[in-house]
Amino acid sequence: MTEEEPDPTPAPEPIRRRPGGRAARVRQAVLTAALDLLAEEGIARLTIAGVAARAGVNETTVYRRWGNREKLVLDAMLTGSNAGIPVPDTGAVRTDLAAFARALADYLATPAGRSVAQAASLSSDDPALAEAWQTFWQARLDQAGAIVTRAVERGELPPDTDAALALELLCAPIQTRCLLGHRPIEPDLPDRLATLVLDGLRARS
Structure with missing residues (x-):
């Protein structure tokens, strides 16, 4: 390739991130799990561990985002x-x-x-x-x-x-x-x- 010829290598396309992404999917999974368990077992038996297991995420993920059971239930209900x-x-x-x-x-x-x-x-x-x-x-x-x-x-x-x-x-x-x-x-x-x-x-x- 001479100096006058253009570089045939295409420029890399910019990375396009899907709106929401993993964080949004995790949040939706956890809130759905919380509502499902609330309907099946009631508030007295609802636990962070149970919600995390139903949503397929780690308990630490739930605690890191919501802090405690009450805030999770409130977010799910709202x-x-x-x-x-x-x-x-x-x-x-x-x-x-x-x-x-x-x-x-x-x-x-x-x-x-x-x-x-x-x-x-x-x-x-x-x-x-x-x-x-x-x-x-x-x-x-x-x-x-x-x-x-x-x-x-x-x-x-x-x-x-x-x-x-x-x-x-x-x-x-x-x-x-x-x-x-x-x-x-x-x-x-x-x-x-x-x-x-x-x-x-x-x-x-």
């Missing part, structure tokens, strides 16, 4: 409920509330959903576990509170509407029926609850 109960944005508060209630009913009809609801409804003498439950419920209320915030901004609800109370009124009947199992969740229940909650909130204005 991740599962966020995916199973997305916060809708339909453009109207009534359809938002009905869609949220319907997603909650569908999620609680699954083994994972029932186990999360049962675990989060239990009182605990363990301060760390009790704090995890409180953090879980507050995080969910904060996320779903966007439904009420948007409704207030659109003028659909009074400015002083208590978002947490509104969501508790919407969700409590569904959670009660799921946990106690004394009555079925009828297909039209989410729409009926949304109407009742809105009637109560608007009656104050």
Whole structure:
């Protein structure tokens, strides 16, 4: 090859890393294992060792990322409920509330959903576990509170509407029926609850 001829050797292509990668796969495997074991055995019997074995990772990997069982359970519950109960944005508060209630009913009809609801409804003498439950419920209320915030901004609800109370009124009947199992969740229940909650909130204005 003379000095005038170009080098025929192609330049190496830049390394392309897949988004997420191994860390994301490990996290998903561990959280899935935690939810599965929570559904099968309950919170009392769930251990880091059991989750690690189910996920196919070392215990040290779990401890390094989550630190303790309570933080792992909290992350699993939040991740599962966020995916199973997305916060809708339909453009109207009534359809938002009905869609949220319907997603909650569908999620609680699954083994994972029932186990999360049962675990989060239990009182605990363990301060760390009790704090995890409180953090879980507050995080969910904060996320779903966007439904009420948007409704207030659109003028659909009074400015002083208590978002947490509104969501508790919407969700409590569904959670009660799921946990106690004394009555079925009828297909039209989410729409009926949304109407009742809105009637109560608007009656104050």
